[in-house]
Amino acid sequence: MIVVNPLRKCKLTGELYRRLPEIESKLSELLQLPEETLVERSLINDKTSVQFVPIECLVHIVRNVRGRASKKSYERLYKILMGRVLKLIPKRATRGDLDSVTNTEVKSQILGQFAELIANDCLEYNDKLDFYEVRFLSAFSTLKTDAIRKVTKGFTKQESMEVEESGGIIKPEVEYAVDGYNPFDVHISSVSDYQIYLDSAIDTLPDLQKRIMQLMKLGMPIDSKDPNTESISATLGKSEKTIRTHRNKAFAALKKKLTGGDL
Numbered sequence: 091m092i093v094v095n096p097l098r099k100c101k102l103t104g105e106l107y108r109r110l111p112e113i114e115s116k117l118s119e120l121l122q123l124p125e126e127t128l129v130e131r132s133l134i135n136d137k138t139s140v141q142f143v144p145i146e147c148l149v150h151i152v153r154n155v156r157g158r159a160s161k162k163s164y165e166r167l168y169k170i171l172m173g174r175v176l177k178l179i180p181k182r183a184t185r186g187d188l189d190s191v192t193n194t195e196v197k198s199q200i201l202g203q204f205a206e207l208i209a210n211d212c213l214e215y216n217d218k219l220d221f222y223e224v225r226f227l228s229a230f231s232t233l234k235t236d237a238i239r240k241v242t243k244g245f246t247k248q249e250s251m252e253v254e255e256s257g258g259i260i261k262p263e264v265e266y267a268v269d270g271y272n273p274f275d276v277h278i279s280s281v282s283d284y285q286i287y288l289d290s291a292i293d294t295l296p297d298l299q300k301r302i303m304q305l306m307k308l309g310m311p312i313d314s315k316d317p318n319t320e321s322i323s324a325t326l327g328k329s330e331k332t333i334r335t336h337r338n339k340a341f342a343a344l345k346k347k348l349t350g351g352d353l
Contacts, residue, residue, distance in 0.1 A: 092121045095154070099220035107224050113146045120147055125163040128155075132170045145174050149222045153211055161285075168208070172308050175204050176320065178230060194327030198301050199237035201325070204230075205304045209289035273344045274307060284348075291347040292340075299340035301326055302333060312337070 094117045099107045109117070120128060120143065128151065132143045143151075148171045156164055179197050210216045221229035273288055292303045305322045313330040314321040323330050 092118050094118055094121065094150070097217075097220040097223060098215060099217040107220050109146065109150075109223050110225075113144060113223070116144060116147050117150055120151065125155075125159050129163055129166050129170070132167060145171075145226045146223050148174065149219060149226065152208065153219060156212060156285075169308050171208075172201070172205065175230075176201060178227075179234075194325065195241045196238050198326050199241050200234055202297075202301050202304055203233055203237055206293065209293060212286055212289055271341055271345045273303075273341065273348065287348060288344070291344050294347070295340055295343060296336075298326070298328075299336050299343070302337050303340050303344075306337070 094109075094114055097107045097109065101107060108114075120131065123131065131141050132148055132151070134142050136142060148167070152164075152167050152171050155167065159167070179200050207216060207219055207222075211219050221232075273291075292300055292307075295303065302322055305325060310325070311319070311321050312333050313323045323333050326333065
């Protein structure tokens with residue numbers, strides 16, 4: 091049986107946090123599986139199935155298979171995890187009489203904060219994620235409360251960015267900078283350690299651009315005519331034109347950071 095690496099987060103008593111015995115046992119089983127089988131198991135949504143992968147296990151797997159699994163398998167596991175997280179966010183994520191725009195901002199904030207935890211863990215061990223391997227729903231509830239607080243606190247402030255967004259004008263130099271460039275292109279992203287640099291670069295972008303990049307990385311479409319299909323436009327509560335404008339700005343910034351190209 092494979093021995094699963096212990097968590098590093100310590101309690102106030104100095105004792106290390108521990109996963110639940112059933113999670114520890116399940117991880118020992120899962121980590122012995124071939125990559126493709128592990129991905130297939132992670133796709134199972136039926137919680138009553140003996141093959142179901144608890145989300146605590148999925149967090150551990152995504153944190154630890156990077157560098158060992160193929161790029162394709164890692165990206166699929168990452169998308170499965172983020173898809174699970176997305177399903178845990180209720181359509182109305184706030185309480186009280188708050189409008190739909192506020193709720194989409196909360197949804198975006200929750201998803202973005204969790205994605206940042208994963209991205210930071212890729213650069214350096216992030217013991218905040220240890221809580222998610224112990225009791226995911228409890229840790230996620232705390233994250234959700236924090237996201238609601240941040241959004242509702244700042245939502246009354248008038249954002250000057252909205253004036254810029256409403257115009258939807260993309261400067262020619264930005265159009266030129268992104269011409270033919272896609273940071274998620276399979277040929278570019280296959281370069282060793284590229285994903286680590288990409289995640290770090292995305293983290294430096296303005297908030298809206300960062301959220302758009304995180305959702306694009308999940309393979310989410312910018313817009314969809316199908317109301318049952320998640321889209322970036324619907325998730326962030328912005329028009330398709332606004333999303334494309336800020337996507338191009340983000341691409342231009344990432345191109346400059348990752349390739350050294352001048353705008």
